[in-house]
Amino acid sequence: MTDKTPPPQPTESSRELLRWIWHGYLKKHSGLMGIAVLFMLIEGSMLGALAKMMEPMFDRVFVAGDSQMLIWVGAFVIGIFVVRATSSVVQKLILTQVALKTSAALRMDLLDRIMLQDGAFHQSHPPGYLIQRVQGDVGAVGKVWRAIITGAGRDFLGLMVLFGVAVSVDPVWALLALIGIPLLVLPAAMAQRYVRKQARKSRDLGAGLSTRLDEVFHGIVQVKLNALEAYQARQYRGLTKRFIKTQTRTAFGSAAIPAMIDIISGIGFMAVILYGGSEIISGDKTIGQFMTFFTAMGFAFDPMRRLGAISGLWQTAAASIERVKELMDTPLALTSPPNAKPAPAGVPEIRLENVELSYGDAPVLRGVSLTAKPGQITALVGASGAGKSTIFNVLTRLIDPMTGAVYVGDTPTTDMDLEALRGLYSVVTQEALLFDETLRENILLGRTDVSDERLKEVMDAAHVTDFVETLPDGLNTHVGPRGSALSGGQRQRVVIARALLRDTPVLLLDEATSALDAQSEKVVQNALDRLSAGRTTLVIAHRLSTIRGADQIIVMDRGEVKDTGTHQELLDRGGIYADLYRLQFQDGKTVIDAPLSDVFRDRDEASPSRGLFTRLRSRLFG
Numbered sequence: 001m002t003d004k005t006p007p008p009q010p011t012e013s014s015r016e017l018l019r020w021i022w023h024g025y026l027k028k029h030s031g032l033m034g035i036a037v038l039f040m041l042i043e044g045s046m047l048g049a050l051a052k053m054m055e056p057m058f059d060r061v062f063v064a065g066d067s068q069m070l071i072w073v074g075a076f077v078i079g080i081f082v083v084r085a086t087s088s089v090v091q092k093l094i095l096t097q098v099a100l101k102t103s104a105a106l107r108m109d110l111l112d113r114i115m116l117q118d119g120a121f122h123q124s125h126p127p128g129y130l131i132q133r134v135q136g137d138v139g140a141v142g143k144v145w146r147a148i149i150t151g152a153g154r155d156f157l158g159l160m161v162l163f164g165v166a167v168s169v170d171p172v173w174a175l176l177a178l179i180g181i182p183l184l185v186l187p188a189a190m191a192q193r194y195v196r197k198q199a200r201k202s203r204d205l206g207a208g209l210s211t212r213l214d215e216v217f218h219g220i221v222q223v224k225l226n227a228l229e230a231y232q233a234r235q236y237r238g239l240t241k242r243f244i245k246t247q248t249r250t251a252f253g254s255a256a257i258p259a260m261i262d263i264i265s266g267i268g269f270m271a272v273i274l275y276g277g278s279e280i281i282s283g284d285k286t287i288g289q290f291m292t293f294f295t296a297m298g299f300a301f302d303p304m305r306r307l308g309a310i311s312g313l314w315q316t317a318a319a320s321i322e323r324v325k326e327l328m329d330t331p332l333a334l335t336s337p338p339n340a341k342p343a344p345a346g347v348p349e350i351r352l353e354n355v356e357l358s359y360g361d362a363p364v365l366r367g368v369s370l371t372a373k374p375g376q377i378t379a380l381v382g383a384s385g386a387g388k389s390t391i392f393n394v395l396t397r398l399i400d401p402m403t404g405a406v407y408v409g410d411t412p413t414t415d416m417d418l419e420a421l422r423g424l425y426s427v428v429t430q431e432a433l434l435f436d437e438t439l440r441e442n443i444l445l446g447r448t449d450v451s452d453e454r455l456k457e458v459m460d461a462a463h464v465t466d467f468v469e470t471l472p473d474g475l476n477t478h479v480g481p482r483g484s485a486l487s488g489g490q491r492q493r494v495v496i497a498r499a500l501l502r503d504t505p506v507l508l509l510d511e512a513t514s515a516l517d518a519q520s521e522k523v524v525q526n527a528l529d530r531l532s533a534g535r536t537t538l539v540i541a542h543r544l545s546t547i548r549g550a551d552q553i554i555v556m557d558r559g560e561v562k563d564t565g566t567h568q569e570l571l572d573r574g575g576i577y578a579d580l581y582r583l584q585f586q587d588g589k590t591v592i593d594a595p596l597s598d599v600f601r602d603r604d605e606a607s608p609s610r611g612l613f614t615r616l617r618s619r620l621f622g
Contacts, residue, residue, distance in 0.1 A: 014314065014318055017318050017321045017322060017325065020321070020325055021102075021321060024106075025102040025105055025106055026098070026102060029098045029101065029102065032094050032097070032098055033094075033095075033098060035094060036090075036091040036094040036095050036098070037091075037157075039087040039088075039090045039091035039094075040087075040091050040154040040157055040158075041157045042083060042084075042087040043084050043087040043088050043091065043154055043158070044154050044155070044156075044157040044158025044159075044160075044161055044303075045157070045158070045161045046080045046081075046083055046084040046087075047084075047158050047161065047162055047296075047299045048158070048161035048162050048164065048165045048296065048299075049076075049080050050077065050080050050295070050299070051162060051165050051292055051295040051296035051299055052165055052292060052296075053073055053076060053077060053080075054288060054291040054292040054294075054295045055169075055286075055288035055289055055291070055292040056069060056073060056288065057073050057288070057291075058286075058287050058288035058291050059286050059287070059288030059289075088154075091154065099142055100142065102142070103138055103139070103141060103142030106138050106141065106324065107134055107135075107138045109328065110133065110134050110138060110324055110327060110328060111134055113327065113328055113330075114130055114133075114134070114327065116332055117330065117332065117333070118332075118333040118334045118398060118399055119393060119398040119399050120333065120399060121330070121333070126211045126214070127211070127214050128207060128208070128209075128210035128211025128212065128213065128214040128215070129207040129208075129210070129211055131210050131214070132203070132206050132207035132209075132210040132211075133207070133323055133324060133327055136203065136206050136207070136210070136320075137203060137320035137321075137323050137324050138320070138324060140203075140316065140317060140320040141317050141320050141321055141324070155303035155306050155307050155310075156303075156307065158299075158300075158303050159300055159303045159304065159307070162296045162297070162299050162300040162303070163296075163300065165292065165293075165296040166293050166296045166297055166300075169289050169292050169293040169296070170276070170285070170289070170293065172275070173272050173275070173276050173293055176268060176271040176272050176275055176276075177265075177268035177269065177271070177272050177297055178268060179267060179268055179271050183264060183267075187256075187260055188257055188260060188308075188311065191253050191256045191257050191260070191311075192253075192257070192311055192315050193315075194249075194253045195250055195253035195254055195315040195316065196315040196316075196318055196319055198246055198249045198250040198253060199250050199315055199316040199318075199319035199320075200319035200322065200323070201246050202243065202246040202247055202250055202319075203319055203320055203323055205239060205242055205243040205246055206243065208239050208243075209236070209239050209240065209243060212232075212235060212236050212239060213236070216232050216236070250316060253315075254313065254315075254316070257308040257311050258305040258306075258308040260308070261304050261305055261308040262305065265301055265304065268297075269297065272293070272294075272297070276290055276293070333400075334397055334398075334399070334400060334418065335418065336416075336417045336418040336419070337414065337415055337416075340415065340416055340417035340418075340420070341411050341415045341416050341417070342416075342417070342420060343408070343411075343416060343417070343420040343421065343423065343424055344408060344409030344410070344411055346374075346505065347374040347375055347505040347506075347534065347535060347536055348374060348408045348409040348424070348505060348506065348536060349371065349372065349373060349374050349407075349408075349409060349536065350371070350372040350378075350395065350406075350407070350408060350506065350536055350538065351370070351371045351372075351406070351407040352368050352369055352370050352371075352391070352394070352404065352405075352406050352407075353369050353404055353405050353406075353407070354367050354368070354369055354403065354404040354405075355367070355368045355369070355391075355394060355401040355403070355404035355405070355406065356368075356401060356402050356403045356404055357390060357394065357399070357401045357402055358402060363559055364385075364387050364390050364559050365387045365390055365391070365394070365401065365559045366558070366559040366560045367404070367560065368387065368391065368404070368556075368559070368560065368561055369404075369561065370391075370554050370561055370564070372536055372537075372538050372552070373536070373551065373552070374536050375534055375535065375536065376536065376537070376551035376552065377532060377537045377538075377539060377547075377549070377550040377551050377552075378536075378537065378538050378539070378550065378551065378552045378553075378554065379538075379539045379540075379541060379547035379550040379552070379553045379554065380538065380539065380540050380541075380554050380556060381540075381541065381542070381544070381547070381553060381554070381555055381556070381577065381580070382555060382556030382557055383557065385558070386556040386557055386558060386559065387556055387558075387559040387560075388510075388540045388556060389510060389540065390559075391538075392427075392508050392510060392538070392540070394406055394413075395413070395425070395508070395538075396421070396422055396425055396427070396508075397413055397414075397418060397421055397422070400414065408421065408424060408506075423504065424504055424505055424506050425504055425506045425507070425508055426498075426499035426502045426504045426506070426507050426508070426531075427499070427507075427508045427509075427510070428492070428495050428496055428499055428507075428508070428509050428510070428528070428531075429495075429509075429510040429511065430510060430511035432483060432488070432491035432492050432494065432495040433482070433483075433495070434479050434482060434483030434486070434491055434494060434495075435479075435483075436478065436479070436480060436481045436482075437478065437479070438473075438475065438476050438477060438478055438479070439464075439468065439471065439474075439475050439476070439477050439479055439494065440455075440475040440476060442479055442483070442494055442498075443455065443458070443459070443464070443494060443497045443498055443501065444501070445498060447501070450501065454501075455501075458497045458500040458501045459497055461497075461500055461527065461530050461531075462493045462494070462496040462497035462500055462527045462530075462531075463493050463523050463526065463527050464490075464493050464494060464497050466493075466523070467490055467493075479491075479494075489523060493523070493527060496527045496528065496531055499531055500530075500531055504535070505535055505536060506535060506536045506537075506538075507531060507532050507535045507536070507537040507538070508537075508538050509528065509532075509537065509538070509539045509540065509541075510540045511540055511541065511542065525546060543584075544567075544580065544581055544584055545584075547567070548567045549567075550566070550567065551566070552564060552565070552566065553565060553566065553567060553570055553577065555570065555575070555576050555577050557576060562575070562576055563575055563576065563577060
């Protein structure tokens with residue numbers, strides 16, 4: 001959000017948000033909450049009992065001089081504080097448990113919902129934003145929730161008891177004490193709306209801070225290599241200043257409500273002193289009655305202020321609940337059909353028929369039709385943006401095509417159970433995703449049905465055993481965040497071991513060796529050869545050396561299939577693939593691993609051969 005962005009407006013009423021939280025998360029704890037409310041009632045009523053003791057203490061002890069009554073009053077006061085302390089501990093323990101359980105349930109439900117969303121959702125919601133929603137917003141709700149329940153329970157009930165005591169002394173005095181309340185309604189409503197608006201903006205800025213930190217820490221190498229430390233610090237400092245300003249405004253709005261209650265209470269007390277004082281002077285009321293009333297209203301002062309502060313706290317929590325509810329209510333774009341078909345048995349054929357897909361107004365796939373035969377290797381080549389990775393996303397239903405159909409065997413992917421469909425694939429990409437866990441846990445990924453023999457078998461096949469003994473704790477070594485304790489080649493071998501353990505009939509390889517050095521590439525390529533044996537394999541690759549032995553090579557350009565054949569067939573026909581091969585190889589020896597975008601630019605020149613020669617000469621000789 002920029003400074004010119006208008007502050008977001010609340011979209012749901014407090015009543016709607018309370019109803020959602022109650023029915024979704026709090027209702028199941030209503031029994032415990034009922035017990036807590038009972039102890040709140042006991043705790044709150046003790047202040048009323050203490051105020052009521054002022055009348056006999058002043059009239060019968062201090063004025064009349066009854067020393068026997070003094071002992072009973074003292075004992076009763078001690079009993080009041082013991083009961084109040086005990087009931088306070090019990091209700092706080094119960095409410096803490098309820099608050100923690102509801103926050104944990106809300107956090108887990110939100111994470112489950114986010115993980116079920118499609119790729120387009122995650123493209124428009126950066127990780128920092130989602131982390132702020134799951135951790136920050138739910139955490140804010142959890143911190144505020146106990147205070148709200150306690151205030152609405154203990155303070156409200158206590159306030160009612162204290163007002164009851166005040167009314168029992170003199171109803172007119174009680175009305176005078178509340179004389180300024182009508183003046184509070186409009187300013188309090190305006191303050192609440194202001195707090196809600198600023199809190200919502202604060203949560204958005206908090207998400208922006210989380211996103212910025214996520215980008216900096218994940219891209220720290222590029223930040224250093226490009227000397228971006230000062231730039232990133234300025235960006236973060238600017239966001240922080242805006243965040244502080246918004247937080248300050250939120251605090252101001254929250255503090256304004258109890259401050260207004262102070263002023264209104266002062267007006268009420270003044271009215272009672274002026275009116276009640278004259279009655280005491282005339283003898284219509286006793287000093288004990290006035291002290292009981294004054295004590296009750298004095299005790300009521302703090303609950304009133306806390307309830308006023310809770311009003312601001314609720315608006316802050318409401319902004320977070322609103323954000324969480326928006327994510328929970330976001331419909332799932334990709335789901336399993338009602339009568340889902342099972343996954344086909346054996347090694348299936350993969351087929352795309354006239355598949356079209358656009359991101360917004362930009363077409364990505366234009367009538368793509370292709371077939372990957374069972375047990376064969378099908379390679380996809382093409383420049384960045386040609387649609388290769390999008391085909392993988394369509395196959396795994398990370399996104400559905402706008403028109404056309406995708407078949408696994410004879411079953412359309414949209415007719416299959418989503419989990420069963422994705423259970424057919426093992427995916428190895430250039431970015432080997434490892435978690436900050438042990439090496440063993442990164443291979444097993446929670447599976448408990450794998451024997452030590454089977455684990456060693458896949459580790460041997462993936463060449464993981466080549467390096468595992470060099471690690472300080474072997475298989476129990478923590479690999480660090482994103483596998484940072486391992487080299488690129490080692491991370492790739494761990495991912496291949498995972499894929500071997502999954503033992504799925506279809507294998508998807510997306511630039512699996514493009515970021516590796518020659519030695520690591522050779523080891524990983526050997527592991528991939530073992531992995532692909534007997535499976536339907538689709539490969540995305542820029543290095544033609546890795547796909548020359550493919551059974552079928554599909555050449556793509558701007559979302560279309562331009563050519564199909566074996567390595568030799570494509571070379572004999574000339575065209576895009578032959579141009580790329582001539583650029584990457586000369587007399588069978590690698591000259592330069594050129595990206596395909598260079599080849600496509602060459603083909604757009606008036607003389608393709610001249611463009612190839614010029615570019616190759618400039619790369620080799622400057």
